[in-house]
Amino acid sequence: MSVVEVEKVLIVEGKSDKEKVLSVVNEPIEIICTNGTISLAKLDELIDELFLRDVYILVDADRAGERLRKQFKREFPEASHLYIDKTYREVATAPDYHIAAVLLSANIDVNAKFL
Template identity: 45%
Template sequence: MMAHEIVIIVEGLTDKRQIEKIITDDVAIVCTNGTLGVEKFDDLLETYDLDNKNVLIFVDEDYSGIKLRKQLRHELPHAEHIYVSSEYREVATTPEHVLATALLSKRIAVNPIFLI
């Protein structure tokens, strides 16, 4: 079992890296790499104890992200969702101050330099 109480689920490594540089909280950031089969989801569920953690879903506002969000909403009904504007479409390309504000709204500590 992981020590992190908060798990953020993202699609890709670039999303993960973008979020990692903004947050100061000790959270686990998990990449799904876009798709999530039953076996892979079960592995994530067990590895990160997702049923017993505060889970945040932070995926792109494109076809694959919306599809993944729908799947995760079904599998993890207790998870909270963070949305990027359809103007930016992707977590990785969303301006850092917008990401920081979105994360802060979910009680994730961020480096204040990104709130400017």
């Protein structure tokens, strides 16, 4: 049996962010957690691994999230950045319908019940 490589990759900060996204998406997507930080060596490894795939960055709207986003913009400019509304601050605590709208804006299929 062969392993099918998923075309889209979403990079989030933590496990709770990953769980939130998984509860909303309706298509195969690989979700990678940075656990809030990522070393330059790990980032270089990721860039090589994710070459030719659609990569999206979805981090919290706080200082730590913005620091991580800046690092990705500098080291991985090909990635698309998705933003949650600053009033929600965290991906994990944002309402499902808001996460669904953010993902849908990037052409990521979401469960229709969240729209």
